[in-house]
Amino acid sequence: MSSNEKPTQDLVFAKELTNEFRSIFSEQAQALIVELTRKFRPRLQELLVSRKVAQDTYDNGALPDFAKETADIRNGEWRIAAIPKDLQKRHLEITGPVERKMIINALNADVDVFMADFEDAQSPTWEGLIQGQINLRDANLGNISHTDTKSGKEYALKENPAMLIARVRGLHLPEKHLLVDGQPVPGALLDFILYFLHNYQSRAEKGSGVYLYVPKLQHHQEALWWNDVFSYLEDKLEQPRGTVRCTVLIETLPAVFQMHEILHSLRHHIVGLNCGRWDYIFSYIKTLRAHADRVLPDRQVVTMNQPFLSAYSRLLIKTCHQRGALAMGGMAAFIPSKDSAENAEILKKVRADKELEFSNGHDGTWIAHPGLAPTVRDVAAKYLGDYPNQIHVSREQDAEISAADLLEPSTGERTEEGMRTNIRVALQYIAAWLSGKGCVPIYGLMEDAATAEISRTSIWQWIQHGKALSDGRKVTKELFRTMLAEEADVVAQEVGNERWQSENFATAKTLLDEITTADELTEFLTLPGYKHL
Ligand SMILES: CC(=O)SCCNC(=O)CCNC(=O)[C@H](O)C(C)(C)COP(=O)(O)OP(=O)(O)OC[C@H]1O[C@@H](n2cnc3c(N)ncnc32)[C@H](O)[C@@H]1OP(=O)(O)O
Numbered sequence: 001m002s003s004n005e006k007p008t009q010d011l012v013f014a015k016e017l018t019n020e021f022r023s024i025f026s027e028q029a030q031a032l033i034v035e036l037t038r039k040f041r042p043r044l045q046e047l048l049v050s051r052k053v054a055q056d057t058y059d060n061g062a063l064p065d066f067a068k069e070t071a072d073i074r075n076g077e078w079r080i081a082a083i084p085k086d087l088q089k090r091h092l093e094i095t096g097p098v099e100r101k102m103i104i105n106a107l108n109a110d111v112d113v114f115m116a117d118f119e120d121a122q123s124p125t126w127e128g129l130i131q132g133q134i135n136l137r138d139a140n141l142g143n144i145s146h147t148d149t150k151s152g153k154e155y156a157l158k159e160n161p162a163m164l165i166a167r168v169r170g171l172h173l174p175e176k177h178l179l180v181d182g183q184p185v186p187g188a189l190l191d192f193i194l195y196f197l198h199n200y201q202s203r204a205e206k207g208s209g210v211y212l213y214v215p216k217l218q219h220h221q222e223a224l225w226w227n228d229v230f231s232y233l234e235d236k237l238e239q240p241r242g243t244v245r246c247t248v249l250i251e252t253l254p255a256v257f258q259m260h261e262i263l264h265s266l267r268h269h270i271v272g273l274n275c276g277r278w279d280y281i282f283s284y285i286k287t288l289r290a291h292a293d294r295v296l297p298d299r300q301v302v303t304m305n306q307p308f309l310s311a312y313s314r315l316l317i318k319t320c321h322q323r324g325a326l327a328m329g330g331m332a333a334f335i336p337s338k339d340s341a342e343n344a345e346i347l348k349k350v351r352a353d354k355e356l357e358f359s360n361g362h363d364g365t366w367i368a369h370p371g372l373a374p375t376v377r378d379v380a381a382k383y384l385g386d387y388p389n390q391i392h393v394s395r396e397q398d399a400e401i402s403a404a405d406l407l408e409p410s411t412g413e414r415t416e417e418g419m420r421t422n423i424r425v426a427l428q429y430i431a432a433w434l435s436g437k438g439c440v441p442i443y444g445l446m447e448d449a450a451t452a453e454i455s456r457t458s459i460w461q462w463i464q465h466g467k468a469l470s471d472g473r474k475v476t477k478e479l480f481r482t483m484l485a486e487e488a489d490v491v492a493q494e495v496g497n498e499r500w501q502s503e504n505f506a507t508a509k510t511l512l513d514e515i516t517t518a519d520e521l522t523e524f525l526t527l528p529g530y531k532h533l
């Protein structure tokens with residue numbers, strides 16, 4: 001097949017392609033998008049319906065549990081395919097959106113891996129995503145460079161940059177700018193096809209594969225769908241089985257009960273699981289939305305020390321090591337401060353969080369900012385020394401972790417300050433996301449799609465269950481609306497009138513109001529948000 005661009009009849013672009021974007025949508029790319037969409041979209045649509053069916057059972061009182069039908073897989077003796085050498089050591093991974101400057105900075109940071117994010121850290125604007133594909137193609141070719149238009153600063157790759165792993169979008173997100181047979185192409189499928197097509201050759205020349213993170217799975221059948229997609233494109237492009245190697249984020253509550261099954265479904269393509277703790281907390285709220293006894297307290301107290309989160313991390317490690325897979329830790333949302341005393345406190349908190357992860361048995365972990373690398377490297381070295389990972393450390397002797405442990409209700413207060421902070425954070429994040437920025441610093445923390453989801457669903461859940469704040473006031477729609485008006489004024493003061501007007505704050509306020517006061521929980525804030533992009 002020629003790789004010259006020639007639009008096919010079956011594929012409709014909502015926007016005219018720029019010359020640069022045409023290099024991404026070659027004739028071959030277009031044909032693959034049509035073929036794989038036709039082949040895999042119907043099954044994906046069924047899987048998304050199954051999510052709703054499962055949620056109905058939880059809304060009717062059932063709790064997630066380990067499935068009887070798959071006990072054989074959980075109890076069987078098997079391991080995933082051997083992990084490629086260049087993926088065995090992942091002590092430290094930095095993450096960030098697929099922006100050109102960030103990619104270069106991340107690949108040059110003192111980390112083992114850069115997770116380039118089409119998901120939580122990336123607002124899915126058409127321009128941002130397709131430019132992101134160009135950026136990652138150039139990064140894998142080793143010829144990425146950038147000049148900052150404001151500062152004039154030049155950016156180029158250092159020798160031996162970090163390993164690049166791309167995270168595709170979640171299965172729920174459509175790509176409305178690209179239609180096949182009149183319907184949007186699944187965003188995740190598009191990200192995968194383009195990333196595979198434009199990078200498999202440069203990766204193979206390095207003796208490496210196409211490495212991915214797969215987010216937000218809710219069922220092992222979804223893992224099987226991905227497995228089939230990977231195999232199909234490998235075969236189509238005559239690449240060996242296992243060219244794609246993925247790490248799956250366990251970041252939904254239903255998925256934690258299916259970790260063996262997910263590893264098994266993807267055993268020829270997977271290398272590990274990751275504790276995506278922020279989406280996991282969001283999913284805990286979402287899945288248990290109807291369960292009044294499991295409503296979470298203030299976001300600030302839902303740390304990895306909460307029993308349900310500790311059980312999740314420990315079970316993930318035990319499961320992975322039993323199957324020869326890496327057990328990756330998650331993101332401490334702290335970012336460095338310019339104030340040295342404040343920064344020392346932040347580093348202390350990051351160190352404590354990472355000590356907990358590595359001492360539990362994680363093989364690596366995430367940071368949001370290069371300034372955290374020395375601290376976390378130090379912790380990794382303490383636990384792993386010269387070992388690439390601690391898969392050899394069996395957790396078989398650890399106590400059983402039960403469904404009850406994974407679902408344990410949390411203790412902690414719901415405070416007025418917690419509620420007001422949730423409102424300000426969600427408002428500012430949604431405004432940033434609508435303006436094309438998927439990850440922003442807010443009040444000293446990294447905020448992205450997953451953390452913002454916790455803020456807004458917490459309030460929704462408090463309203464639905466009529467929970468009381470620590471001062472005795474019941475959380476109602478009226479109380480929320482009063483606070484939203486007040487906190488919007490605070491944010492307007494903080495950001496100034498010009499930014500408030502130009503950066504979608506008014507739209508964000510309306511959207512936050514709608515999704516927080518609706519009686520039906522909005523599945524993802526990015527779905528109604530996407531209508532505005
Ligand atoms: C829940 C989850 O899914 S976690 C995964 C998704 N989230 C992420 O990926 C978060 C990634 N982190 C970030 O996006 C950023 O760190 C932010 C937005 C939180 C803060 O960024 P900034 O405000 O630019 O931070 P700051 O001004 O301190 O940056 C200093 C330098 O470090 C760079 N930097 C900061 N974070 C990163 C990063 N994650 N990767 C690469 N470079 C980075 C900046 O580009 C800047 O470079 P420059 O000096 O060349 O201009």
Ligand SMILES: O=CC(=O)O
Binds near residue numbers: 120275277
């Ligand atoms: O993707 C990571 C998370 O914590 O969510």
Ligand SMILES: [Mg+2]
Binds near residue numbers: 215279
């Ligand atoms: Mg996530």
